[in-house]
Amino acid sequence: MKKTALISLLCAVACSTAALAQNNTLTKKEKNEGWTLLFDGKSFDGWRQYNATGISDRWIIDDGAIKICQDEENAKHGRNIDILYDRKKYSNFELSVDWKISKGGNSGIFYYVVETPGKPIFYSAPEIQILDNATAKDNQRKDHLAGSLYDMLPADPQSVKPAGEWNNIVIRVKDGKVTHTQNGIKVVEYTLWTPEWYDMVAKSKFKDSPGFNAGPAKEGYIGLQDHGNDCWFRNIKIREL
Numbered sequence: 001m002k003k004t005a006l007i008s009l010l011c012a013v014a015c016s017t018a019a020l021a022q023n024n025t026l027t028k029k030e031k032n033e034g035w036t037l038l039f040d041g042k043s044f045d046g047w048r049q050y051n052a053t054g055i056s057d058r059w060i061i062d063d064g065a066i067k068i069c070q071d072e073e074n075a076k077h078g079r080n081i082d083i084l085y086d087r088k089k090y091s092n093f094e095l096s097v098d099w100k101i102s103k104g105g106n107s108g109i110f111y112y113v114v115e116t117p118g119k120p121i122f123y124s125a126p127e128i129q130i131l132d133n134a135t136a137k138d139n140q141r142k143d144h145l146a147g148s149l150y151d152m153l154p155a156d157p158q159s160v161k162p163a164g165e166w167n168n169i170v171i172r173v174k175d176g177k178v179t180h181t182q183n184g185i186k187v188v189e190y191t192l193w194t195p196e197w198y199d200m201v202a203k204s205k206f207k208d209s210p211g212f213n214a215g216p217a218k219e220g221y222i223g224l225q226d227h228g229n230d231c232w233f234r235n236i237k238i239r240e241l
Contacts, residue, residue, distance in 0.1 A: 025041075039236040044083075082224065088221075089220050099130050100164065107225045108150060113222065114216075124211025126192075129147065146167070147188065172241075
């Protein structure tokens with residue numbers, strides 16, 4: 001019995017180690033399909049603060065994940081420190097990100113980010129919402145729930161796992177046609193630069209934003225949001241379409 005138990009324990013450890021090793025790496029199949037890692041699991045190589053240089057100490061590497069650390073006081077006063085991947089601007093792409101949020105937490109993923117001096121990252125860039133749907137203060141609107149096109153199109157709330165568990169979101173953008181697929185379920189679909197798109201903008205909090213009314217741009221950076229809560233990102237990978 002002791003030998004069997006030891007073998008079982010060793011197998012469990014081996015499986016756990018193997019699973020950990022797979023994070024922030026690409027399989028041979030993914031490489032052949034054109035996927036590229038935007039995060040190596042160890043450093044902020046390629047990442048910097050929006051409209052600035054370097055990385056704030058509110059962003060850290062935590063157990064193979066990019067983590068934004070809680071700072072509600074700064075967030076309350078609008079002192080958010082969002083970051084972007086600045087090695088390349090993307091137009092048509094498929095982006096896959098694993099994310100995990102703290103209890104009551106709120107964050108987001110941006111695409112087509114264009115740096116505008118004096119303006120926040122969401123000035124013209126669409127946001128894919130990250131949220132603890134159960135207890136976050138911002139959970140009163142359906143289009144503010146996790147996976148949604150923030151303040152514009154709601155995602156199926158049943159597609160998200162609770163706070164403290166890893167989720168996956170895939171954002172696909174091809175010639176203006178966009179889908180959000182959360183944990184394998186397509187939750188949002190829309191087309192940029194169409195009358196329907198600008199109608200959604202007009203009905204959203206971005207209705208008076210020149211950046212949104214003129215855009216979004218047809219290419220830009222990938223960005224991650226600091227909303228004052230603990231949030232983790234890993235397995236950030238992209239392929240151009």
